[in-house]
Amino acid sequence: MRWQDLETETCSVARTLSVIGDRWTPLILRECFFGNTRFDAFEKRLGIPRRVLSDRLKMLVEKGVLRREPYQGHARRFDYLLTERGRDLRPILLTMIAWGDKHMPMAGGPPRRVRHLDCGAVMTPVLHCSACGGAITADNVTTEANDSAAA
Amino acid sequence: MRWQDLETETCSVARTLSVIGDRWTPLILRECFFGNTRFDAFEKRLGIPRRVLSDRLKMLVEKGVLRREPYQGHARRFDYLLTERGRDLRPILLTMIAWGDKHMPMAGGPPRRVRHLDCGAVMTPVLHCSACGGAITADNVTTEANDSAAA
Numbered sequence: 001m002r003w004q005d006l007e008t009e010t011c012s013v014a015r016t017l018s019v020i021g022d023r024w025t026p027l028i029l030r031e032c033f034f035g036n037t038r039f040d041a042f043e044k045r046l047g048i049p050r051r052v053l054s055d056r057l058k059m060l061v062e063k064g065v066l067r068r069e070p071y072q073g074h075a076r077r078f079d080y081l082l083t084e085r086g087r088d089l090r091p092i093l094l095t096m097i098a099w100g101d102k103h104m105p106m107a108g109g110p111p112r113r114v115r116h117l118d119c120g121a122v123m124t125p126v127l128h129c130s131a132c133g134g135a136i137t138a139d140n141v142t143t144e145a146n147d148s149a150a151a
Numbered sequence: 152m153r154w155q156d157l158e159t160e161t162c163s164v165a166r167t168l169s170v171i172g173d174r175w176t177p178l179i180l181r182e183c184f185f186g187n188t189r190f191d192a193f194e195k196r197l198g199i200p201r202r203v204l205s206d207r208l209k210m211l212v213e214k215g216v217l218r219r220e221p222y223q224g225h226a227r228r229f230d231y232l233l234t235e236r237g238r239d240l241r242p243i244l245l246t247m248i249a250w251g252d253k254h255m256p257m258a259g260g261p262p263r264r265v266r267h268l269d270c271g272a273v274m275t276p277v278l279h280c281s282a283c284g285g286a287i288t289a290d291n292v293t294t295e296a297n298d299s300a301a302a
Contacts, residue, residue: 006174010262012251013181013244019255021174023157030164033294064254085254087289091278092250093164094292095242100163103236104170111161112294121282125292127242128279131272138238141245141276143184143263 019063020089024048024056026096029082029089032066037079065089094125170214171240175199175207177247180233180240183217188230216240245276 007018020026024046031042043053057080060066065086068078094114101110101124113122127136134140158169171177175197182193193204208231211217216237219229245265252261252275264273278287285291 007255010257011178011181012248012255012261012263013177014251015255016247016251017174017177021177023168023172026164026168026172027162030162084289088250088254090289090292091246091287092243094278094287095246096167097163097294099239099243100165100167103239104158104163104166106161108299109297110163111297112163113297114292114294116280116282116285116287117291117293118285119280119283121280123280123282125278125287126281127245127276129267129270129272129274130277131267131274132270134267134269136242136245136267136276138235138241140268141241141265142268143248143265146260146262146264148259 016092019060019065020092022056024052025060026093028053028056028060029065029086030093032080032082032086033090033093037081038071039078039080042080060086091125095127098124098126167243170211170216171243173207175203176211177244179204179207179211180216180237181244183231183233183237184241184244188232189222190229190231193231211237242276246278249275249277 006014006021009015020029027046028042031045036042036045039053039057042048042057043050046053057066061068061080064083066080067083068080071077071079097112097114114125115121116123128134129136157165157172160166171180178197179193182196187193187196190204190208193199193208194201197204208217212219212231215234217231218234219231222228222230248263248265265276266272267274279285280287
């Protein structure tokens, strides 16, 4: 498997990694979910080299995860905004947070709390089955080849 | 932020990325969840360079995600088995699958189907709130700094 082939692999993990499969990209997305939209803010908050940030933002726009809009009075400066496709990446980041909180805990508790606005509680997102609504555990789920899928 | 500092960052996304934040590692974990345990199987199925695979497996053992056990009759060959910490990474892979299936679809449908063994259905894992049980959407969740956490 070559990296440039990831997005055409017959595996949805590989295809997703073709978009978020480096260390910086999930952190850029984290900043987007925090509400940050500008190159300078990403650079300052992440300490990411400008060239790398520029490449990643370009890729995320090309992949349809972010869209860019010129901001008022600046023909060549842009806000980077999450598209629906980008916003749908949130569950991946939320499950990353849950794992990090549990398995790489910090003194004083988790660095950020996740709040469910519908009920107002600080909570941990957990996976449920879309069919029966029951909880998904490490032991009660399996994946199997879908023979009808094109190779 | 330097990469070697990721695991001590005050962010659970960053801390998780210190374990799975490259393209190969989630694919190695995918193979582990498929039930593969051996170096040669990982190498053959992924086409991963041996040196890279060796480094990643060593890292995953050091991080407590995999444990290795000598296999019968071979003092220097090992099975690589998921620990509980490793098995808890499954939700991250499942949410990656869900995103890839939705946003990078293939002709003929998703390459793998995810089955919930409790109810028997092929399903999509969805995130729910651990407090109220309600669904989590892109719009009804927020994160906030936990001021009691150590910086």
